[in-house]
Amino acid sequence: MKDYQVIVVGGGAAGMMAAGQAAKNGAKVLLLEKKERLGRKIAISGKGRCNVTNEENVSDFIRNYPGNGRFLHGILRDFDNAALRHFLARYGVETKVERGGRVFPVSDDAESVNKALTAYLTEMGVTILTGITIEDILVENDRVIGVQGTGQKRFLARSVIICTGGASYPATGSTGDGFRFARKLGHHVITPRPALVPLKTAETWVKELQGLSLRNVEASLWIGGKKKITEFGEMLFTHFGVSGPIILTLSRQAGEEIRKGETVQLRINLKPALSREQLDLRLQRDFQKYSNKQFKNALEDLLPQSLIPVMIQLSGINSERVVHQINREERKTLLALLQGLTLTITDTLSLETAIVTAGGIDVKEINPKTMASKRIEGLYWAGEVVDVDGITGGYNLQAAFAMGFRAGRAAGEEVCSLV
Incomplete structure (x- = not known):
């Protein structure tokens, strides 16, 4: 298979942002999604309207994450609600504020957010493959070397970012794959359980x-x-x-x-x-x-x-x-x-019916400055697969975008520094 510098597994909010950022920082990026289209969970969020973030002062955001809010402190400041709204506006999605500070696209159409993110990936030159199920993360000498897909498909890269989501709404592709990868690689997974249910x-x-x-x-x-x-x-x-x-x-x-x-x-x-x-x-x-x-x-x-x-x-x-x-x-x-x-x-x-999964990869085993694994070199985690969860009101999508932003940037910078 054609080699890449960064592979992103999972085409949700965190994954699309991570892939775009890695490419923006000079990396050759492949985005893999198990479903036939990207952003399935984005499409149904906010009852199809997509509550992308909240207008609350970012300094007050942390208190709205009962699950490890402190971990997000610097991450949210790196890519805050204003940055997200500016990003969406750049790709044609104007936003509005509703009751409770909830921020939605003016169009009230979640698909407009997916289109914006897809346009971003296209502009950054990200290669996108859908309908690809990843079975394993390939590691040699405690260093990631790529991923193994079904049907003997191997995709090689120096960095891999896992953005597979949690275990809620499995029809969107979030079936707990990331937790299985993590356990096999020696990461501690906090027991997944339903939040916002x-x-x-x-x-x-x-x-x-x-x-x-x-x-x-x-x-x-x-x-x-x-x-x-x-x-x-x-x-x-x-x-x-x-x-x-x-x-x-x-x-x-x-x-x-x-x-x-x-x-x-x-x-x-x-x-x-x-x-x-x-x-x-x-x-x-x-x-x-x-x-x-x-x-x-x-x-x-x-x-x-x-x-x-x-x-x-x-x-x-x-x-x-x-x-x-x-x-x-x-x-x-x-x-x-x-x-x-x-x-x-x-x-x-049940967990399958929850909007968000609580639990996931133990944040103690992730470097918050880069979202890199502290166990496997070249491996990054972002989004709902991480043990971070917020209340309703746009906080969970904001966290996913922000974690994806930081992971993508760090992975891109790392692989390009080795060239």
């Missing part, structure tokens, strides 16, 4: 609310009866439990605690903008307004229609009662529900 609940009444989306609510995670973390924003009820942005953010810790055998609860404040006293006054006004109606017809100003029967059931108040017959204690019970609707979390959905 919907949650299952013990309560079966969630089925009655399937498809109901709630905005501007507050969800708190309670572990062993103690409040641990709170998120504000949007959530969604499903037939098995709950999902949506704030649930996904809470899911990583929920999953960790469940695996420890802890009791995990989710408490939803449906009216977080109001204090308990303010909400009580609001409820009293509604009760006065509908004093001669049945209880089941008195909550329409306060709650979505589909949620009313569930709240009535949980309150224990007879739905046929006339509102003016409801006493103070019953009203207090309803108030507690409105600001503390409680769900018991039994599990997360």
